[in-house]
Amino acid sequence: MPKPIYREKETTDYCKGWxxxxxxxxxxSIxxxxxxxxxxxxxxVWGFSTYALYNTYxxxxxxxxxxxxxxxxxxxxVExxxxxxxxxxxxAVILKFFLNNANANLFVYAKFVDEFPEIAGFLPYSTISVFRLYLHxxxxxxxxxxFELVFLLITLFATINIAYQIHRPQDLFQVSLEYSGHFGTQNELYTCRLLCLCLN
Incomplete structure (x- = not known):
């Protein structure tokens, strides 16, 4: 993201045609x-800073x-x-808009920025993001x-199983080494990590 360059901005109200x-x-009225x-x-306007190629606005x-x-x-x-x-x-001229496809449950956020630096020239910049706001x-x-519920139950069962196997009343160090090297245990650990990533 470009570093903001703060300059004095025009904040005066004008009539049509400046x-x-x-x-x-x-x-x-007309x-x-x-x-x-x-x-x-x-x-x-509840606005947020907009970044582009040359500057942040x-x-x-x-x-x-x-x-x-x-x-x-x-x-x-035209006017x-x-x-x-x-x-x-x-x-800079910034154009932002949202599109929604209710049938496909898709939202599109589009931002087009045209920058006109002091050194002259024209720098176009655009970002288009497609996402689902409502997953369920x-x-x-x-x-x-x-399937999210099934995955959660399997992960919960695997976590309880891992905790039980590690904390059995035996030689904890030996059991931990043996259990952690088991192929099934590795899968359970990866599943737990995947769940943590999904929750984040």
Missing amino acids: AHFPCPVAEK SLTSSAWLYNFLDE GGGGYFMKLDVNSDVSQKIF LNENSWFDNQTR YGQEGNFIMF
């Missing part, structure tokens, strides 16, 4: 991007929430472009839960 206040009265020119601090900034409707989102991009929302002061969902989830 114009200074006061804004036209009708701007909020503009799709009136909120994009207002700075949002980290604690206001704080959770605050100028945000524009896109609409679910594709036509409206295209109009938002942002026409009013120079992306200008020579822009250091539907028929497949019940199947997974059943």
Whole structure:
């Protein structure tokens, strides 16, 4: 992860087109991007730092929430472009979104970062993560839960068996050496380690 480079950031609120206040009265009612020119601090948007190739960026900034409707989102991009929302002061443009496939129980988190360093140039960066948030969902989830329970019972039995064999009232050192060298014991120990890894 790149080391954060802290610089003084712009935190001023503006009107559309980076114009200074006061804004036209009708701007909020007729503009799709009136909120994009207002700075949002980290604690206001529950933001997290975003790392990319060149720098790490704080959770605050100028945000524009896109609409679910594709036509409206295209109009938002056109309005942002026409009013120079992306200008020579822009250091990064970050696009984040989630996708969900309910049938496959899959979630996708995508992050695309376009960086514009002070030394000029363009650095694209992207990460896409696919994961299952609910493991025990539907028929497949019940199947997974059943085998997890079986694995837990086998591991519990193996752990009790190991503890009993090691602590039998005999020569503990000799029994421990003999038992630990047994092939079945090695499998039981590996199973216990695997369970610990799964629980972590």
